Amino acid sequence: MRTNILIFLSLGVFICQAQEKKPSFEKVIEYYLFKSTSDRLFDTKENHAYIYSMGISFNTNGLIDTLYFSDRIDPEVRDIFMLDSRKVKLFKSITIPFKEYANKIVVLTFYHYNSKDGMLDYSSGLLKQLEKLYPIINSSKPIVLYQPIVHGFIKHIN
DSSP, X not given: OHHHHHHHHHHHHHHHHHHHOOOOHHHHHHHHHHHTSOGGGGGOOTTOEEEEEEEEEEOTTSOEEEEEEOTTOOXXXXXXXXXXXXXXXXXXXXXXXXXXXXXXXXXXXXXXXXXXXXXXXXXXXXXXHHHTOSOOOOOSSOEEEOOOEEEEEOOOOO
């Protein structure tokens, strides 16, 4: 009987510990990023890629309070990745605190390419996107440059 109680308590502690593990910052960002991306991404021309960045400001609790986008970003990129109030609203709804970024701004760079393509066509506008990559951030918060997030996608087959 005593062994059964000990096993039951150990199992309870194990389950509680498993439930407390939160998803990684990158996984959460990728999930919400693609939740607010147009299906037009999958209609991208052959050998074409997109690059853009986004600043994410966190409050004292580690929750997202502001997003920053470059105001010079290519309109097609802005439209496909919904770099506007729709993404701001969605990202502000994230309730997972990232205390490691509390009172900081994290700048992320995203690179999307068709994973079936064997090369990159620079006439696609990628170099012009690089010129307009980063948002202007006027804030006294420390800025963290996060590693680039690279995402290969596959075109829809009709």
